[in-house]
Amino acid sequence: MRMRLDFEPKGDALGRYYTDPAVGQVFISLFDRCQASSILDLGSGAGSLTFAAARRWIDARIQTVDVDLGAEEHIRIGMASYGHLYHNHLVADVLDENLPEIFGGKRFDLAVCNPPYTRIKWREGFSRILAEAGMEGLRTLSPWTLSSDIMFIAQILRLAEPGAEVGVIVPDGLISAKRHRAVRQALLERVRVMRVVQLPRRSFRGTEAQAHVIVFRNERGRGESIEISNLDTDGVSYPISVAKDDACIRMDYGYHRSTKGHLRNAFSLRSIGAEIIRGSLSSAEARQCYEPVFHTSSFNQPSAFDYRLDGSSLTPDRPGRRIAQSGDILLARVDRELQKKICVVRQGQAVLTDCIYRIRVPANWRDSVIRGLLSDAGQAALVGAARGVGARMLSKEDLLDLEIVTP
Structure with missing residues (x-):
């Protein structure tokens, strides 16, 4: 006799997902x-x-x-x-x-x-x-x-x-x-x-x-x-x-495969005094914005360490406008593969959508942060901290407390 599988309903009200x-x-x-x-x-x-x-x-x-x-x-x-x-x-x-x-x-x-x-x-x-x-x-x-x-x-x-x-x-x-x-x-x-x-x-x-x-x-x-x-x-x-x-x-x-016993050398963005700001433009607002906009689809340049944005002389941050500028680390807040969407701005400015985090750290920490996040250990840490299925989301608190290991 074959085992029936039709017992397993879709959208189970009790939150059950059945074992293969x-x-x-x-x-x-x-x-x-x-x-x-x-x-x-x-x-x-x-x-x-x-x-x-x-x-x-x-x-x-x-x-x-x-x-x-x-x-x-x-x-x-x-x-x-x-x-x-x-x-x-x-x-x-x-x-x-x-x-x-x-x-x-x-x-x-x-x-x-x-x-x-x-x-x-x-x-x-x-x-x-x-x-x-x-x-x-x-x-x-x-x-x-x-x-x-x-x-x-x-x-x-x-x-x-x-x-x-x-x-x-x-x-x-x-x-x-x-x-x-x-x-x-x-x-x-x-x-x-x-x-x-x-x-x-x-x-x-x-x-x-x-x-x-x-x-x-x-x-x-x-x-x-x-x-x-x-x-x-x-x-x-x-x-x-x-x-x-x-x-x-x-x-x-x-x-643990990535860190290989170096957890004691980890640091967090919170411990180094990082400032993390979420962008503010919705998708609809981004389409209507006349200024250069940075969204998750903007992570498309060859080097994560050398992103060049199109804007210049944009007005400073204000309600409804969060600006990325030289020295900022940008990271996708919401995306199926958010851990891969990281960059450092070397030139230019752009208005950030609400799917992007802007990370500002002391200049002497910038290289360690970006290399740590892009390392195997950093990628694993981001994947572990992100929540949800399909499009995943990373909270600000989890990002601040993420253990980062300098490669």
Whole structure:
């Protein structure tokens, strides 16, 4: 019997993006455990991770949990097609604070999870989930920081046996964003993270969002190094060993491959007193402007270090007009490949659209900034900081705090 795929709706209201079966097989291969007796798939959805786990641990009892009433029948049909008999499904809110009581105190020695990509509204029961997961320190953070992925991890920790292995697919923000550093630090202290694997874009049907697999044990971290790898057409790459302190900064393979242990020499635009101004012309205003305009389509000259603009003697900045001039570093704020759209103005002036950042730094820092942003490490940092799919966006705060390594 073939597995049905029509369970997976487009524009899922719960923010779910379903795992490709090939990615599911790679995901399961990242676990060390040769045998598992009880497996939990929290927020199982269509069951891709469940099916992959059933093929590897054929004698394990597998528990799936999902709020969607349609998930149970789909998973039962899939499990029957694999001849896996030891399966139970629970229709429930996976972030119910009483879920351990619903299971009667049952614990699992392995857990898999692909949380939804969505923001969740804070509710009082979350404080209990974090406290019982041993992550009570996160309760002091803004609710906007505690996205669904970290709450799913906390819930799993309440249901996992000591020493259990856990694998979770998480969005790029948890792995690389500056605003999630406190979350990464709390996680690295609470559990023993063994490996992180950066997945290719389009690993999940319906989104181009960057995602990673993080595999850990339910035991206190002791400061061990973490293996960070990349999945591409050749399989999982040879891992980079990253120290815990550096993993708190970021845990994405692209960035660590580029920095090669030089994170301690990084600087930020904020630390050197950079001024970052966003352009102000809308697309409609740009078309009607009689002065030279610089937009994302203007990054078209041969050398990023020698851009020459057409304007001269333009009036200074004023409301509705932000002017680029000699010495300014320009960077796309919104674009599918914004990390590649960087230049230094050597001559001339132009009015900036609202899709461009103007960066002004002390003259003695200018060369280090532009070379750092254009380096492999800088490109990886920009990609990691940008958000969204399709046309990506870089916030001013993330740009100010971006770690830049001088090549």
